[in-house]
Amino acid sequence: MRYGTGAWPWYLLALVVIALDQYTKGLASANLEYARPVAVFSWFNLTLHHNSGAAFSFLSDAGGWQRYFFTAIALAVSALLVAWLYRLQRGQWLLALSLALVLGGAIGNLWDRLVLGYVVDFISVHYAGYYFPAFNLADSAITGGAIGLILDSFLGRPAAGSEEE
Template sequence: MRNGWYSLRWYALAVLVIVLDQYTKLLAESDLDYGRPVEVFSWFNLTLQYNTGAAFSFLSDAGGWQRYFFSGVALLISVALVIWLYTMPRSDKLLAAALALILGGALGNLWDRLVLGHVVDFISVHYGGYYFPAFNIADAAISVGAALMIFDSLFGGQGRKQSKEELGTG
């Protein structure tokens, strides 16, 4: 059975990610000074940073064209994810959750790019002298969604594959 309007629950998850992402970015911009870390734990800081590039500041110094390029890519991916969620079978719950997390994260960062011209990052994790690039809730949702997709492709798809083979459609 196809998802159809049943997919609204997954769109709601995407909206929740967007709301949490934008709310935490608003808090970060109102309560943090740019570039000045606030230690939460010995390995975890809140540090307001602006990213004009992609993940991990890739192409952040490319001269401005990347804003439109990454916005276009995020928009195309988001449209594809909306369609995929609408048409996928109801049984693909883990994959649907993964896609919803990725969709919410992509749209959260897209909003920043279109409205602000950069993405607001504020979560900084480090150990010793190694600092992981700053990120935000949208980035975390995209990463968790990607991990769930990988997990689903390795382990979750077996039941779907077996069911299709039993039905003679796989």
């Protein structure tokens, strides 16, 4: 049996991710000075950055066309994820959770790109002078969802028509 209209809790989770992402980005934008780190721990800073590119600022200096390119990709992927969640078999909770996290993260960053023209990043992790590129809650949700998708692919499901189904 498919989730169909029963997929609404997963869509609600995606909305919660979007809301938390936008809330934290708003707090960061209102309370942090651009590119000025605020140390939280020896390995963790809050540092406001605006990313006009993709992950890890890929294509951030490409001249502006990338905004529309990444917007189109995010819209297409989001539509695909909405349909995929709707068509999932009941009981595929890890896959549904993963898709909902990716969907919420994708839309959270899409909103920034549409409204601001860039994505707000503010989480900075570093160690011994090596800095991981700044990121946000949407990026974290996408990463968590991607890990869940990988785990789900390894767990496998019984073949259609098998007795375990």
